[in-house]
Amino acid sequence: MRFTDGLWLKRAGVDFRGGVEVAEILNKDEKTGIDYLVACRHIANRGDSMDGPLLTFNVSSPADDIIKVRVDHFKGVRQKSPNFELFPDSKPPAPKVTINSSTSSDTLSLQSGSLKASINLKEYSYGIRFTSESDEKKQKGEKPLFLCSTEPKSTAVIDVPPSYVINQMSESSCLETGTDALLGSVEKGNSSKIRFMLNELSLTVGETIYGLGERFTPLVKNGGSHSIWNQDGGTSSQQAYKNIPFYLSSRGYGIFVNHTEEVDFEVGAEKCSKVGISVRGEGLEYYVINGGGSLKRTLELYCLLTGRPALPPSWTFGLYMSTSFTTSYDEKTVSGFLEGMKERECYTRVLHLDCYWMKAYDWCSFQFDDKAFPDPASYLRTVKDKYNVKVCVWINPYISQRAHLFKEGVEKGYFIKRANGDVWQWDLWQPGMAYVDFTNPDACKWYAKQLEGLMDIGVDTFKTDFGERIPHKGGVTYFDGSDPRLASSYYTQIFNDLVFTTLKNRLGEHGAAVFARSATAGGQRFPVHWGGDCESTYEAMAESLRGGLSLTSSGFAFWSHDIGGFEGLPPAAVFKRWVAFGLFSSHSRLHGSKSFRVPWLYDDDGKDEASKVLAKMVKAKLRLMPYLFAQAIKSHETGVPMMRSMVIDFPEDPTCQYLDKQYMLGDNVLVAPVFSDDTANFYLPEGKWTCFWTNAVTTGPRWIKKENYPFTAIPVFVKENSVLLLGPDSVDVPDYEYSKVGLEVRAYQIPSDAEVVVQVPSGKGPEWAGKVVVKGGKAEGQGVKVDSVADMQEKEGL
Known part of the structure; x- marks a missing residue:
């Protein structure tokens, strides 16, 4: 103001x-x-x-x-x-x-x-x-x-x-x-x-100032007016889904x-x-x-x-494949997608069923559409056994008056009301929908019961959509007397807390994860969050990254986005570039609105390139899981985000203060997505950086521009004095036993007389299974199986 x-x-x-x-x-x-x-x-x-x-x-x-x-x-x-x-x-x-x-x-x-x-x-x-x-x-x-x-x-x-x-x-x-x-x-x-x-x-x-939540405007907040007020406005304006009253200098x-x-x-x-x-x-x-x-x-x-970020289960770091939003799907469609992904080695770990797993006008009834899924419990068992996937279903905190639950919610006072006692309803999003009043303990138990019923038949996790456009005008009343103006942006907190806690009660301390769109301060305790509704363009891809880096500068350790963009049909080039960006994010999901995001729909060159790009990037992430999950544990224990803007790691480098198209993925890996059909532009800070794909070494600080950059790669560089632990090429899930599979140890520009110790996670919560000690070009596993050691001492070059 x-x-x-x-x-x-x-x-x-x-x-x-x-x-x-x-x-x-x-x-x-x-x-x-x-x-x-x-x-x-x-x-x-x-x-x-x-x-x-x-x-x-x-x-x-x-x-x-x-x-x-x-x-x-x-x-x-x-x-x-x-x-x-x-x-x-x-x-x-x-x-x-x-x-x-x-x-x-x-x-x-x-x-x-x-x-x-x-x-x-x-x-x-x-x-x-x-x-x-x-x-x-x-x-x-x-x-x-x-x-x-x-x-x-x-x-x-x-x-x-x-x-x-x-x-x-x-x-x-x-x-x-x-x-x-x-x-x-x-x-x-x-x-x-x-x-x-x-x-x-x-x-x-x-x-320079950073943070204030997931803002899609410039990463550096100087010169802007920023209102902390959750709104459902997409990724192309000053409105934001996750507004956090915290800034980082x-x-x-x-x-x-x-x-x-x-x-x-x-x-x-x-x-x-x-x-x-x-x-x-x-x-x-x-x-x-x-x-x-x-x-x-x-x-x-x-x-x-x-609040510290919770540690998501290791399986959540695998690829989420969504049925998309308004697209038509049923059991046959979903099974066909899973089969196609498996055939192309695009290993899927989570199957996400978006809105239309329920009947139209019925959201949220928490009941499967009996025409599309006649026997959901049996179907979920089948796909989980055959394709080794977890199942995620879309929910939100609203109940349509057509849903069978609406009458019960009205009678028992489970909805937000107007001052005269009427249920607060409107037609925006779902006809006649009401808002669950999560300040009412009985309403929370009622809502949790619906979630538990879904878990009973095989659902593993929930996408907690919406929670932004909450009524605050016109005499709104809450069960506990909360001020509607103070409660509007806070509503998402109690919504995600309830769903996350319900999952945790069933799955254990480190077994819960949601996929949430809205948040406020402290929402980092209930991961994972994704960037919301973006268009299918390079510009929207860049907006999404700015939003993610802004959010992680606000205390959120884990973040995802809709690979390929949500609105519209991405050109094949945009899809392939976004795939690489998506798999080198902490969490990865294929999702769209009116079109599917399975890769073979974007193989318009006849070379099956989109599928190959996805398969390669999925494999790279799965192999990197010993490193990635170790970094996730550090984020959980400290609050330092896993995926973060360059200035956080290089505060003394004035160039890094303004970089908004690249990021650090953990302590040792720099990622620079490509926002063009052919040209990659990125910056390497001071030091020696080794290309993850070619092992060529480049000395910074310097800007790099590469023409004709292949779709089958993304600029990923490893910092000097680093050790990366990779799983074997045979892995097809992210949640394997990292200490027992036989690790490839890659040592990057480590002096011969130096010793580097790297902890190896168990993959089950924040526990460590052992460690790898690297010295003099050799690696010793302590409680860990080591298969090979590679000393990445290559000559200069890109």
């Missing part, structure tokens, strides 16, 4: 009152923090203390290297639900906190671990300066690392007329008009205004805004040197997270705060 007209003036109708000086220190305690009052004008005498707001601040720390800042205008406002669950995995140890005043009494500081917040107490000069000051740096005599700061008037209470807000907010935003109550509104005479709280944090020269810190409602970020947009953060209401709370200059460490701390 923008409130200014240029740098000095306020926009018409804006009543802006920003904090300028500390009026009183209320409390100083290392456990509860520092409480103080900030006046919105200079207090020269007693009279100045009247007829104006005071902002009440609390600066405290819940964990080392994390500082919370809470500012309130009116503290008597009732706190409403829902709220983000913080530290959901375990309560962290008590932080090491110290509170100090400067000798001149101009500064009061709170330090947590290496993160220090210094409060300016001078007249006219209120602000908070955040710095990284570790004991190690102090001992070396290094200066504190400046992170960000607020300045006088950077924190403000603001009142604006509703018409002003309407002009700035999107049509699908949380604004309520007409006779609806305006949360945070204030009466001034006969006119009603809407109240906002604003906080501005500084941006330094060259600082290239300076190695992060900001998490602890509000489930709509949060607006102006990132170097309203003011070039500021990130403006605004929310409606009387209070604003944010957390400064200090990685000490490390983006990886910042993400670890953010996931400590909001």
Whole structure:
């Protein structure tokens, strides 16, 4: 939300009152923090203390290297639900906190671990300066690392007329008009205004901002206005399915805004040197997270705060083959696809049945269409036994009034309601559909029972679609009294949590995985997520990657996308390029809308090339599983995403700050999808990089452009001093016993006197089966079978 007209003036109708000086220190305690009052004008005498707001601040720390800042205008406002669950995995140890005043009494500081917040107490000069000051740096005599700061008037209470807000907010935003109550509104005479709280944090020269969820606009968020509000808008606009109120700075810190409602970020947009953060209401709370200059460490701390990613089962890393959306299919069609994939060695591990496994108008009835699948239990047993696949079915949190469950849901109060007690319904998506009210414990049990019934007949996992366009206007009521404005984007959290937990209860701690489209902060705890509805073009392929890298910069470790694109029919070249990109993503799914994505439909050159490309890329991923699953375990344990933007691994390389068409897949592998029929363009950072396919070595930093790049390859490079463990060429599933099959050990540019130890996962949860020790061109397996060792010491060249 923008409130200014240029740098000095306020926009018409804006009543802006920003904090300028500390009026009183209320409390100083290392456990509860520092409480103080900030006046919105200079207090020269007693009279100045009247007829104006005071902002009440609390600066405290819940964990080392994390500082919370809470500012309130009116503290008597009732706190409403829902709220983000913080530290959901375990309560962290008590932080090491110290509170100090400067000798001149101009500064009061709170330090947590290496993160220090210094409060300016001078007249006219209120602000908070955040710095990284570790004991190690102090001992070396290094200066504190400046992170960000607020300045006088950077924190403000603001009142604006509703018409002003309407002009700035999107049509699908949380604004309520007409006779609806305006949360945070204030009466001034006969006119009603809407109240906002604003906080501005500084941006330094060259600082770049990432994250804010899965955004398909530029990877670097500087210069943009970003509304945190889940919407179903495809991948080609500012709307996004997964909006996360967290951003990551290239300076190695992060900001998490602890509000489930709509949060607006102006990132170097309203003011070039500021990130403006605004929310409606009387209070604003944010957390400064200090990685000490490390983006990886910042993400670890953010996931400590909001939750670690669960570890998906190893079988989920195999190829998902979907029946697609509006296409017509039945048992014969599905079996034909599975047979065709098997014949072409395009090994499929998950069969996904999209919407029409149920009857039209019947979503979600959780019942198979008896015409297409007369005996679903028998059919699922057959395909699972014959083709060794897991079965995934499409669901969403909506119940059509034609579905047999609708009447029961109405009678028992399982749906979101209007203020008059009627069920909230509309015709968008499904005729007369209702929304399951997941704040009602009995509704959750009822919904879980439907899922359990499907698991009883052979369903292994669920695609949890939708969950974005949730009603919040027109007198919406929830069972537990949740505020509809706060609950709208949070709805996806309780939906995916319920489905994921239902699966986990049946399959065990590390047996659950969903395939989700929408999310909010903390949603990384319920993987996997995919990128939503994209078109079938190179441009959409690039949009999807930008969205994925933005999401993984927001704490999500695992991500997928619709190979070939969702809307439209991809040209054969686009399909083949997307296949390579898709199989070198953490998770891989063939999926479309009105057309199927089996490869032989794209073999228009008569060479069966699309099938060959898919077979080769599937095989490469299956062989790489000992490496990939080890990286997945690390992501689960730390929160550092498995698939991540280059800047996270190379923060000192200024070129990597802006790269949005390539990424690191784990610690050791660089992937650069090709967005053209013939030309590959990519960048290799400093060091020696070995081509995964040819073993040729290239020294960076350098840009590379290759013409006539083959469809049967994708630029994949391995970092020097790396060891990759590959399974045998005979594997046809991702979930094999990595320690027992006989591994090929590839050592990349390792000095002869160096020793590298690589852990080998069991493939069953986060346990390790053994390790491989590489030294002097030899490899020794400890608890692991090693078949061959390859020392990748090749001459320079592409």
